[in-house]
Amino acid sequence: MNKIYCVGVGPGDPELLTLKAHKLIRNASQIAYFRKRNSTGRARKTIEKTLQKKKVYEYPMEYPLTTEVDFQTDEYKKTLDDFYIKCCAEIKFLLEKDDLIIISEGDPLFYGSFVHLYEKLKKDTPVIFVPGITAMSGSWTNAKIPIAMGDASISIIMGIQDEKDIIKSLKSSQTAVIMKIGTHLKKVASALKKTNNFNRAIIVEKATMIDEKIIPLKNYNEKRAPYFSIILIPYETQK
Amino acid sequence: MNKIYCVGVGPGDPELLTLKAHKLIRNASQIAYFRKRNSTGRARKTIEKTLQKKKVYEYPMEYPLTTEVDFQTDEYKKTLDDFYIKCCAEIKFLLEKDDLIIISEGDPLFYGSFVHLYEKLKKDTPVIFVPGITAMSGSWTNAKIPIAMGDASISIIMGIQDEKDIIKSLKSSQTAVIMKIGTHLKKVASALKKTNNFNRAIIVEKATMIDEKIIPLKNYNEKRAPYFSIILIPYETQK
Numbered sequence: 001m002n003k004i005y006c007v008g009v010g011p012g013d014p015e016l017l018t019l020k021a022h023k024l025i026r027n028a029s030q031i032a033y034f035r036k037r038n039s040t041g042r043a044r045k046t047i048e049k050t051l052q053k054k055k056v057y058e059y060p061m062e063y064p065l066t067t068e069v070d071f072q073t074d075e076y077k078k079t080l081d082d083f084y085i086k087c088c089a090e091i092k093f094l095l096e097k098d099d100l101i102i103i104s105e106g107d108p109l110f111y112g113s114f115v116h117l118y119e120k121l122k123k124d125t126p127v128i129f130v131p132g133i134t135a136m137s138g139s140w141t142n143a144k145i146p147i148a149m150g151d152a153s154i155s156i157i158m159g160i161q162d163e164k165d166i167i168k169s170l171k172s173s174q175t176a177v178i179m180k181i182g183t184h185l186k187k188v189a190s191a192l193k194k195t196n197n198f199n200r201a202i203i204v205e206k207a208t209m210i211d212e213k214i215i216p217l218k219n220y221n222e223k224r225a226p227y228f229s230i231i232l233i234p235y236e237t238q239k
Numbered sequence: 240m241n242k243i244y245c246v247g248v249g250p251g252d253p254e255l256l257t258l259k260a261h262k263l264i265r266n267a268s269q270i271a272y273f274r275k276r277n278s279t280g281r282a283r284k285t286i287e288k289t290l291q292k293k294k295v296y297e298y299p300m301e302y303p304l305t306t307e308v309d310f311q312t313d314e315y316k317k318t319l320d321d322f323y324i325k326c327c328a329e330i331k332f333l334l335e336k337d338d339l340i341i342i343s344e345g346d347p348l349f350y351g352s353f354v355h356l357y358e359k360l361k362k363d364t365p366v367i368f369v370p371g372i373t374a375m376s377g378s379w380t381n382a383k384i385p386i387a388m389g390d391a392s393i394s395i396i397m398g399i400q401d402e403k404d405i406i407k408s409l410k411s412s413q414t415a416v417i418m419k420i421g422t423h424l425k426k427v428a429s430a431l432k433k434t435n436n437f438n439r440a441i442i443v444e445k446a447t448m449i450d451e452k453i454i455p456l457k458n459y460n461e462k463r464a465p466y467f468s469i470i471l472i473p474y475e476t477q478k
Binding site for chain 2: 010013014015016017018019020022023107108109110111112115116118122127129130131132133134137138140141142144145146147148149150151152153154155156157158160161165168169171172173
């Protein structure tokens, strides 16, 4: 029976693919990936050189709506669910011919979109996951920030959360990673100030990509940050 | 000026090295790595096939004491600090000849030991980091557990922490990863029970290695777990 391989391709630098991912993608006869309308998709862009000129059938799963905002309406949920059902049907059709490689930016099981399909497919379809370097790891690597050492705990926080929940998470750990900043920059900065973390915070835009930016948050003069930017609270020996 | 490349080699499966790490290690004339006394060292073991028969100078940095327990005594700290100073001197000596590749299990800036040396070296020595797949990512990948989706936050907790701090972290997030379980199994299990997380917890021993084990915690009958085992609290749609 043919299998799905859901393969993490890392944060953007093609050299950060694993050997396993590279081999699977190089040998693929068909691949699939999520992307926003009218875009190449970040995962697809990352493997441009890996695919080279080889003939591969590509199935882009194009979101019917933007996913940057988490709408809570029933209509939005229904539209997305219909989309996922349609993707699953097409995937099963493709699996009749050969294995299918689904490429996923970062690490598939760490906030990856394929999980929505996995929940529907796993009963009767074999799925193998291959981990990838996360964007947060790409961020702390290029910023040369030890995110944690020894017995320190880390909170991984989403920018959309309420300020009081962000503060609660920041207080429960020694260091933190705050993801999906976007329009939440002001609120996140406020939570960081209230917990004495603002002055040491670093913001990273587009980790490991050509246009990567690494800036101390106190010197960051934007009103909002790109959706995929990440704020890091470095580990401090004295805290 | 010659450089240090501190390269993550991932959780144990040699196929999980990144292309970048693979290339750097293959082309290395000299490598260094931490290891416990009388052991090969996990990072070194992972790159056995990568090195093949090539002649490479190896500098094993052998811990004078076990690092599995975080002793708080001054004597312990002094012994370790002397050890790090000795390592730095040897590294600087090696750098006079060529670049040095320091291999690190997992991801170097995520609880990696090289950071102790980096703090001493960074003033006058160029250091480049290469990220690696973490053991926690290897764990949730092979256990096929979506660790987080959408707006869920994650706590990364160390087993050595007090039960009340573990509970605080568990309550501040939707999902969690608990690392370095070892002798702390009973305390961690108690914290998981008190926060209603015990029944869905999964324990992973030796993620991605040949003798990997993935067991629901409620079926795990050991009195203590290996030091490097990891407990995962999977994401739940309804919580």
